[in-house]
Amino acid sequence: MAVLTTLPTTPARVGAKQWIALASVLLATFMGLLDASIVTVAAPSIQRSLGASFGEAQAVMAGYTLAYAVGLVTGGRLGDLYGRRRIFLTGVLLFMIMSAACAAAPTAPVLILARVAQGLAAAVMLPQVLAIIQSSFTGPERSSALGLYGATIGLASIAGQIVGGALLAWNPLGLGWRGVFLVNLPIGLAAIVVARCTVGESRGPRARLDLAGAAVLALALTGLLLPAELGWPLWGWPVLLAGAGLLAGFGFLERGRTNALVPMRLLARRAMVRGLGTVLAFYAGNAGFFLLLAYHLQAGLGESALGSGLIFAPLGVGFAVSSLLGKRLGALVTGTVLMVVSLAAVVLVVIAVPSSSQVVWLLPVLALSGVGEGLVAAPLVGRILAGVDPADGGAASGVLLTATQVANASGVALIGGLFAAVLGGTPGAPGSDFGRYVHATGVTGVVVLVLAALTGALARTLGRGRRG
Structure with missing residues (x-):
């Protein structure tokens, strides 16, 4: 044993x-x-x-x-x-x-x-x-x-x-x-x-x-995430508010507990708080970007699900390769600059390039976007977890991954909702011409670009207060 x-x-x-x-x-x-x-x-x-x-x-x-x-x-x-x-x-x-x-x-x-x-x-x-x-x-x-x-x-x-x-x-x-x-x-x-x-x-x-903390946190996160996961039904807003209230109650419950599910010393670290803010901006923007681009490719350009996945492949490969290179904090900030540049290029391609040529232009731009995201992801994880009490390694990892999931759900819900509103209909439904997808993708792409810039601004703060 x-x-x-x-x-x-x-x-x-x-x-x-x-x-x-x-x-x-x-x-x-x-x-x-x-x-x-x-x-x-x-x-x-x-x-x-x-x-x-x-x-x-x-x-x-x-x-x-x-x-x-x-x-x-x-x-x-x-x-x-x-x-x-x-x-x-x-x-x-x-x-x-x-x-x-x-x-x-x-x-x-x-x-x-x-x-x-x-x-x-x-x-x-x-x-x-x-x-x-x-x-x-x-x-x-x-x-x-x-x-x-x-x-x-x-x-x-x-x-x-x-x-x-x-x-x-x-x-x-x-x-x-x-x-x-x-x-x-x-x-x-x-x-x-x-x-x-x-x-x-x-x-x-x-x-x-x-166990009490685990139960309250589970209910709180369910309330916060369930409405977005199920497409915002009518009861979604009351459930969301209840989840927010339970999350506040969880924080009150955990204060001073010797066996707290989330030790408050974790959230007392400035590096953790700043890092989680960066995580929220980074992953919310990414999730929203993947959603709107998938709809643009499949519903706008008529690509199949597999074809759309292959078009996304350069992004994933760029992410994987640059993750191996982004070992310093400076790479994190550089990565956000590349993200902003590539996202601006995506918006330009969607708006200015004819539909017959967009895929060809998008492939190198998505590869650049993936490189930027990879330069952000690994250093960001390392910076957040640096200096965490060894006894809290699992809890810190759980908090980090939970923030990632909350960001993903929020990005899909908010950017997806904006995309549908600008489109003027249900994404993917018959009847939406290509011009409307160009307009919706362009407008919401600017929002994703702003989130990438916010990620960069927050990433710069991670260079300060290294003692936590």
């Missing part, structure tokens, strides 16, 4: 074993992020096969992302309390089991329940990855490890649409959409086998899990 030790502040010299361990946890990261997007491509097939309504098809996608966001902080804290390696392996195993359950689902309601459970498993699994990186690496090696983490995010961001489209087109063994869930089984098995042999155990001081 592995010996549980407090997460060290200065790990021993990094050797081959730590790098192999990193590969195993990044493999699980790829699997979890892939599953968030791959189902989007399969949604029409799922709807037809199971005779599901459009609302049920939405719930298949929203159930995963919502459960994942709601459980991240608790999942991270579980690793702090009971061992990050142990909780990581448990999360991967649960993820595999629920992937098989999704593939075997006979009806839409069963699939929705399995997707919710799968999202909770991801929330147990993924916060441990950053905590394990923090415990296993230091100095330049940690920067390199975080760069590989960023590269994994970049590859996963493009792989969902490409792998999903390829699986549906290939249809191995006649599995249809069920194959997009079964692909997780060999990936998860490889991650477990390698991690069991290479990942060392670490945790913070023993304490009881703050």
Whole structure:
């Protein structure tokens, strides 16, 4: 049995074993992020096969992302309390089991329940990855490890649409959409086998899990995220306000608790607060940009889902490559400049270039955008987590990933809503001519550009107050 030790502040010299361990946890990261997007491509097939309504098809996608966001902080804290390696392996195993359950689902309601459970498993699994990186690496090696983490995010961001489209087109063994869930089984098995042999155990001081805090935070995040995930139904605003009230109540509940789910010392650090603000601007802009560009490509230019994914591929590749290079704070600011330039170029291409030539012009511009985003992502994670108390590594990772999910949901809701309003109709519905998509994409693209500039302004503040 592995010996549980407090997460060290200065790990021993990094050797081959730590790098192999990193590969195993990044493999699980790829699997979890892939599953968030791959189902989007399969949604029409799922709807037809199971005779599901459009609302049920939405719930298949929203159930995963919502459960994942709601459980991240608790999942991270579980690793702090009971061992990050142990909780990581448990999360991967649960993820595999629920992937098989999704593939075997006979009806839409069963699939929705399995997707919710799968999202909770991801929330147990993924916060441990950053905590394990923090415990296993230091100095330049940690920067390199975080760069590989960023590269994994970049590859996963493009792989969902490409792998999903390829699986549906290939249809191995006649599995249809069920194959997009079964692909997780060999990936998860490889991650477990390698991690069991290479990942060392670490945790913070023993304490009881703050069950009251976990329950209140789960309800608060559900209230904040559910309306956006379900397309803002009439009851969305009261639920949103209730979620905000519960979040304030959670902060009051956690003050002074020795076993707080989110130790207030984390949020007392200026670097953490500034970093989370940067995360919100960065990921809200990215999520909104991906949404409006996907609609422009598919509904405006008439590209298929797979074709749209291939057009996004240069962005993901640029993200992955530059994540390996963006190891310094200066790269973070440089990345935001590249984002602003590339987004301005996207708006210019959409407005000024004929529809027949837009894809050709967009490919290099999207590659530049990906380079900028990759230069931001990895240094931003490193800066936020730098100086965090080793005992709080999992909780800090959970808070960071939760902020990312809140930003994604907010970006899709706000920028998507603005896009629909400027378009003057439902995006993707018949009857909207190309000129209206040009106008809507151009206007909302400027908003995304402003968020990129805001990310740069906030990133500059991360160079101050390094002591937290």
